[in-house]
Amino acid sequence: MTKAPVNWTNMSLFSLTPAFAITLVPWYGFFYGYDLFEWVVFALLMAFCGMSITAGYHRLWSHKAFKAHPALRLLFAIGGACALQNSVLLWASDHRNHHRFVDDNERDPYSAKRGFWFSHIGWILRDYDSAQTGFANVRDLQKDPIVRWQHDHYLSLSLFMNIGLPALIGYFHGDLIAGLLLSGLLRLVLSQHLTYLINSAAHKWGRQPYSDENTARDNPILALLTYGEGYHNYHHAFQWDYRNGIRWWHYDPTKWMIQICAWIGLTRELKRCTPLEIERARIELQYKSAAEKCELLNISEKWRATLEQEYEEIVNTLQLWSEHRQAWYEAKGRQIQQTLSQWDQLQIRDRYREIQFKLKMRRRRWQELLRNLADPLPASA
Numbered sequence: 001m002t003k004a005p006v007n008w009t010n011m012s013l014f015s016l017t018p019a020f021a022i023t024l025v026p027w028y029g030f031f032y033g034y035d036l037f038e039w040v041v042f043a044l045l046m047a048f049c050g051m052s053i054t055a056g057y058h059r060l061w062s063h064k065a066f067k068a069h070p071a072l073r074l075l076f077a078i079g080g081a082c083a084l085q086n087s088v089l090l091w092a093s094d095h096r097n098h099h100r101f102v103d104d105n106e107r108d109p110y111s112a113k114r115g116f117w118f119s120h121i122g123w124i125l126r127d128y129d130s131a132q133t134g135f136a137n138v139r140d141l142q143k144d145p146i147v148r149w150q151h152d153h154y155l156s157l158s159l160f161m162n163i164g165l166p167a168l169i170g171y172f173h174g175d176l177i178a179g180l181l182l183s184g185l186l187r188l189v190l191s192q193h194l195t196y197l198i199n200s201a202a203h204k205w206g207r208q209p210y211s212d213e214n215t216a217r218d219n220p221i222l223a224l225l226t227y228g229e230g231y232h233n234y235h236h237a238f239q240w241d242y243r244n245g246i247r248w249w250h251y252d253p254t255k256w257m258i259q260i261c262a263w264i265g266l267t268r269e270l271k272r273c274t275p276l277e278i279e280r281a282r283i284e285l286q287y288k289s290a291a292e293k294c295e296l297l298n299i300s301e302k303w304r305a306t307l308e309q310e311y312e313e314i315v316n317t318l319q320l321w322s323e324h325r326q327a328w329y330e331a332k333g334r335q336i337q338q339t340l341s342q343w344d345q346l347q348i349r350d351r352y353r354e355i356q357f358k359l360k361m362r363r364r365r366w367q368e369l370l371r372n373l374a375d376p377l378p379a380s381a
């Protein structure tokens with residue numbers, strides 16, 4: 001099979017920038033040093049680029065997980081050009097294909113099934129057919145004047161952000177070269193490779209709590225490096241949710257930033273999946289793998305029937321819990337509007353708490369059952 005033709009612009013850029021970064025940056029640091037201000041500008045520009053990609057390119061434009069004020073969209077467009085990951089239009093088109101055809105080697109532009117290197121950066125270095133997408137899947141984004149403006153001025157914008165701005169800051173601070181090396185070169189190489197880890201490492205290492213139908217994985221360590229994008233199994237299962245890390249202890253600064261922007265009116269219509277959908281996906285997957293294990297270990301029919309029954313019970317209780325939760329929220333609203341008596345509200349609340357407790361017990365039994373299965377001796381007895 002003949003290899004796809006090399007894209008020499010990308011090949012040179014992605015070979016030379018890391019080569020210069022790992023030689024020139026330490027060399028200059030050793031002989032001349034970098035001061036605190038230069039490191040702070042480096043960190044701020046890293047965050048600006050990184051979050052313009054995660055919040056802007058990814059969650060806003062590719063997935064339409066929320067709506068943003070034009071001022072914020074403009075910032076994301078400028079930060080995305082600084083990250084040098086193509087225009088919004090090209091990035092979102094590739095990314096929508098990645099979700100739609102995930103792991104399909106012919107149609108997913110960075111299919112993880114073609115190997116770590118390919119999904120990380122290999123797909124950019126050659127002109128593969130799988131990346132020739134056109135704009136058919138981003139017609140909606142072409143209506144956004146900021147997206148069109150960024151696409152038309154991408155080259156000059158990215159040159160200014162990657163060379164002009166770091167040089168200017170460096171010049172006014174008194175060391176032009178240090179500015180260019182830290183905030184320009186090192187920041188560019190690091191921010192690119194950290195983003196690319198989501199296409200490579202987050203499709204290879206980690207847990208799959210929500211779906212095993214594709215290679216995407218939840219990996220909290222990657223979340224630390226990518227402003228929260230490491231919960232990639234969740235993201236592929238619920239791609240239009242503005243959150244990637246859904247628990248309060250999940251490190252997802254992109255989610256926090258979108259949320260804070262909502263409080264000050266810069267973002268709105270934040271989409272999130274319901275706890276029912278999320279929990280059901282998790283339990284379905286647990287049931288599926290438990291049933292497969294029963295088959296494999298030839299576990300007794302009686303035990304399998306228990307698994308089946310507990311699964312149905314927990315799904316039904318979950319459904320009931322969701323309905324009562326909804327009723328409780330509605331009751332709280334009506335209480336505020338004074339269209340519901342205190343007595344009725346208390347009844348709805350107590351019923352909801354009852355179901356909540358029932359669900360807690362069901363969950364315990366379900367976990368116990370799964371634990372038993374992990375230890376096949378008592379389970380198969």
Ligand SMILES: [Zn+2]
Pocket residue numbers: 098198199203216232236
């Ligand atoms: Zn992915």
Ligand SMILES: [Zn+2]
Pocket residue numbers: 058062063095099235239
């Ligand atoms: Zn995505």
